Amino acid sequence: MDVRHPLDRYLRTDRLPHIWCPGCGIGIAVSSLLRAIDRRVAEGLFTHDEVAAVSGIGCTARATFYLNFDSAHVIHGRAIPFAIGLKLVRPNLKVIVIGGDGDIAAIGGNHLLHAARRNVDLTVVMVNNMIYGMTGGQVAPTTPPNVYTTTTPSGNYEYAINIVKLLSALNVNYLARASVTHPHILERYLYTALGKEGLAFVEVISPCPEVFGRHIGYRDPVELFKKFKSMIKYEERPSLDKSDITLNLDKEVVIGEFVNSSRESFIKIIDRLGR
Amino acid sequence: MTATSGPGFSLMVEGLSLAIMTETPLVIAYVMRAGPSTGIATKSGQYDVMQVRWAAHGNYEIVAYAPWSVQELYDLTIKSFNVSEALRVPVILLSDAALAHIWERVVIADPGEVIIINRKKPKVSKELYRPFEPEEDLVPPMACFGEGYKVLVESLTHDEKGYYKPSNEVQRKLVWRLVNKVRKNKDMLFDSASYFTEDAEYVVVAYGSTARSAYALVKDLRSSGIKIGLYRPKLLWPVDEEGLIKATYTAKKVFVVENNIGVYVNEVSRILKHREVISIPVIDIEVPTPDAIFEVMREWM
Numbered sequence: 001m002d003v004r005h006p007l008d009r010y011l012r013t014d015r016l017p018h019i020w021c022p023g024c025g026i027g028i029a030v031s032s033l034l035r036a037i038d039r040r041v042a043e044g045l046f047t048h049d050e051v052a053a054v055s056g057i058g059c060t061a062r063a064t065f066y067l068n069f070d071s072a073h074v075i076h077g078r079a080i081p082f083a084i085g086l087k088l089v090r091p092n093l094k095v096i097v098i099g100g101d102g103d104i105a106a107i108g109g110n111h112l113l114h115a116a117r118r119n120v121d122l123t124v125v126m127v128n129n130m131i132y133g134m135t136g137g138q139v140a141p142t143t144p145p146n147v148y149t150t151t152t153p154s155g156n157y158e159y160a161i162n163i164v165k166l167l168s169a170l171n172v173n174y175l176a177r178a179s180v181t182h183p184h185i186l187e188r189y190l191y192t193a194l195g196k197e198g199l200a201f202v203e204v205i206s207p208c209p210e211v212f213g214r215h216i217g218y219r220d221p222v223e224l225f226k227k228f229k230s231m232i233k234y235e236e237r238p239s240l241d242k243s244d245i246t247l248n249l250d251k252e253v254v255i256g257e258f259v260n261s262s263r264e265s266f267i268k269i270i271d272r273l274g275r
Numbered sequence: 276m277t278a279t280s281g282p283g284f285s286l287m288v289e290g291l292s293l294a295i296m297t298e299t300p301l302v303i304a305y306v307m308r309a310g311p312s313t314g315i316a317t318k319s320g321q322y323d324v325m326q327v328r329w330a331a332h333g334n335y336e337i338v339a340y341a342p343w344s345v346q347e348l349y350d351l352t353i354k355s356f357n358v359s360e361a362l363r364v365p366v367i368l369l370s371d372a373a374l375a376h377i378w379e380r381v382v383i384a385d386p387g388e389v390i391i392i393n394r395k396k397p398k399v400s401k402e403l404y405r406p407f408e409p410e411e412d413l414v415p416p417m418a419c420f421g422e423g424y425k426v427l428v429e430s431l432t433h434d435e436k437g438y439y440k441p442s443n444e445v446q447r448k449l450v451w452r453l454v455n456k457v458r459k460n461k462d463m464l465f466d467s468a469s470y471f472t473e474d475a476e477y478v479v480v481a482y483g484s485t486a487r488s489a490y491a492l493v494k495d496l497r498s499s500g501i502k503i504g505l506y507r508p509k510l511l512w513p514v515d516e517e518g519l520i521k522a523t524y525t526a527k528k529v530f531v532v533e534n535n536i537g538v539y540v541n542e543v544s545r546i547l548k549h550r551e552v553i554s555i556p557v558i559d560i561e562v563p564t565p566d567a568i569f570e571v572m573r574e575w576m
Contacts, residue, residue, distance in 0.1 A: 012425075012427075015438060049421070049422075049423040050421065052420050052421070064427070065438075065439065068425055069425060070420040070421065070424070070425060070426045071425075071426070071427050071428070072297075072427075072428035072429075073427070073428065073429050073430055073431065074293055074297075074428070074430050075289050075290070075292075075293050075430055078289070078290070078293075086420060090419075090420055090421045092421065093420060093421050
């Protein structure tokens with residue numbers, strides 16, 4: 001009997017198995033995204049053919065290998081500009097950008113900034129593992145202070161970027177942080193994000209046992225997952241003051257919806273002013 | 276289409292590389308200015324002839340045109356679009372600051388008069404479509420996002436489905452197809468002009484704004500009885516080797532006049548290996564004058 005998973009229609013199943021390491025959180029992030037997409041398709045908000053996925057380079061960016069939508073796997077950090085171009089030419093499409101913190105917040109940081117400033121109609125999913133995973137564990141702008149990485153053998157001298165605080169200062173319509181340790185909340189945020197006009201951004205805290213976990217003393221995937229789970233604190237509408245991620249073992253990482261507004265979106269402004 | 280000059284183009288190169296790999300039709304109007312780096316804004320030069328050929332990493336063929344007048348900017352813009360759509364390749368319209376600032380009379384064609392070539396669309400069903408499966412001309416039909424084909428645009432080395440395949444077989448096949456789809460369709464690209472070359476003992480090779488001065492000089496020298504001609508490639512890349520050989524057939528000496536340190540001359544020397552090819556580099560932040568060119572050329576004549 002040919003048993004197919006109900007979400008298989010959204011996957012290029014001939015490319016499976018995927019490349020992600022055992023214990024990696026990206027799989028949970030992608031499956032949550034697919035469930036959220038499936039619910040929106042079932043509601044008729046958009047069709048399967050109207051979804052486009054764009055990614056840059058990195059572990060998370062490999063998601064477009066497997067997503068059975070019109071998709072583009074482009075250059076490092078430039079998924080957002082590609083997606084903006086696509087949205088401008090095909091405004092009827094639901095354009096989803098999926099990438100890691102290195103791709104979206106580091107090399108692509110400036111593009112993110114201006115996409116947020118313009119409130120471009122995109123769903124941006126940033127899987128944050130706080131490290132450059134694919135390239136072997138180099139420090140990232142999202143790496144918490146003091147952490148040992150392959151490029152910070154004495155510990156990280158730098159403060160981490162708080163992407164939630166950064167984007168909250170701009171014009172995004174939706175800004176949430178979720179964690180793969182709480183997939184039901186993650187799915188809910190992705191579902192909400194997919195229903196928004198303007199820029200909807202979901203940061204997804206995700207364990208990378210192979211590289212990041214090893215550096216912080218949690219090489220075992222289950223131990224790292226449990227550690228992350230114990231640190232996550234859910235608040236419905238947390239204050240921005242609580243959005244820093246320090247990874248102090250006694251400090252919480254707060255997940256929740258930080259911004260949920262309905263400013264006029266980029267495409268709506270273009271429609272109003274005329275092309 | 277996008278438009279830029281050297282500093283902007285340098286920033287765009289990774290995107291150009293992506294366009295080559297993903298076979299995205301693209302026209303770049305590149306207005307050369309004095310460089311390196313910020314150089315002199317709004318001033319001219321022809322320094323970037325090799326940059327447009329080799330800017331991106333990897334191996335590929337790219338197309339570049341060098342217009343010499345406002346009319347040709349118009350005509351070659353149309354041609355650039357047609358070539359980039361037909362071959363799914365980036366085309367660079369290599370202008371310079373001198374051309375960008377001049378005012379000239381232009382004849383604009385009526386809409387019906389312009390030949391427009393659009394990219395090929397898929398002829399097979401959505402299920403059978405493979406985004407990088409070429410036809411006989413080595414160019415794959417192009418489905419767009421939103422049409423239901425589940426296109427995969429891939430920057431990694433990919434097979435016909437767009438799937439990443441890190442193997443010799445796929446890499447060789449892809450790279451050679453990216454190169455050969457341009458080489459095998461070169462007849463649609465070629466464009467050049469020859470003046471007084473039939474019996475010329477000397478042939479000047481010049482392109483773009485510099486060719487305007489070279490043309491004035493050649494006409495002057497002709498009227499004083501010197502058998503000299505001008506060959507002006509409008510297509511810089513890929514090089515029209517046969518056109519160059521034909522235009523310089525009777526020449527004892529070939530002068531390559533450029534507003535740079537002499538860069539395209541290396542291509543000319545390579546192709547005309549049994550001829551005397553002389554580089555005439557005249558750096559001028561406007562356009563080299565006929566006198567300035569002649570001053571350098573005279574000692575070789």
